[in-house]
Amino acid sequence: WYQRRVREAVVSTQSTGSNIGRVLDNTFRGDEGCLSLHRAEEETIGVILSMVHETDKENAKAYIEACLKLWDSLMCDVTCAEEMQDTFYSSCCIKRAAEELNSKKMRKNFTRVFKNVWSMMYKGTSPKGVMDQYLSMFEPATFCGDKTQVYSDFNEQCEAIGA
Numbered sequence: 001w002y003q004r005r006v007r008e009a010v011v012s013t014q015s016t017g018s019n020i021g022r023v024l025d026n027t028f029r030g031d032e033g034c035l036s037l038h039r040a041e042e043e044t045i046g047v048i049l050s051m052v053h054e055t056d057k058e059n060a061k062a063y064i065e066a067c068l069k070l071w072d073s074l075m076c077d078v079t080c081a082e083e084m085q086d087t088f089y090s091s092c093c094i095k096r097a098a099e100e101l102n103s104k105k106m107r108k109n110f111t112r113v114f115k116n117v118w119s120m121m122y123k124g125t126s127p128k129g130v131m132d133q134y135l136s137m138f139e140p141a142t143f144c145g146d147k148t149q150v151y152s153d154f155n156e157q158c159e160a161i162g163a
Contacts, residue, residue: 040074047067067137076148
C-alpha cells in the first residue's frame with residue numbers, strides 16, 4: 001500500500017512537468033483549447049507586463065496579482081476546469097502535496113525564505129502577504145471557490161477512499 005502511494009506520487013509529480021510542456025507546445029502551435037495559454041492570452045500578457053512599476057515591491061505585488069488572474073483564468077473557467085483537473089490535479093497525492101504546501105508551517109517557512117531572498121536582492125522590506133496569495137493558487141478547490149465544483153468533488157473522492 002505504501003509503495004503504491006509513493007509510486008503514485010512520483011508519477012504524478014513527473015507528469016505535471018510533462019503536462020506543463022504540453023501546454024507550452026500547444027500554445028506555440030496555435031492551439032486554442034483548454035491546454036493552451038491562448039485562451040488566457042490577456043492574462044498571460046499581464047504577467048509579462050507586470051514588472052514595470054517604480055519599485056521592486058510594487059513589481060512583486062503586481063506580478064503575484066497577475067499570476068493569480070492567469071491561474072484563475074486557466075483553472076477556474078467552467079468550460080475547461082474538468083480538463084485542467086484531469087491534467088494537473090488528478091492524483092490524491094497532488095491534493096495532499098497542495099494541502100501540505102498550504103499548511104501554516106509551510107506558509108511560514110516559504111514566507112521566511114521569500115523575505116531572506118528578498119533582502120539579498122532588493123533594498124527595503126519585502127511586500128507583505130504575497131506569499132500567502134501565491135500559495136493559494138495550489139489548492140484549486142478553495143482558490144476557485146464557487147466557480148466550479150470539479151476540484152471539490154475530486155477532493156471528496158480522495159477523502160472517501162482515505163487517500
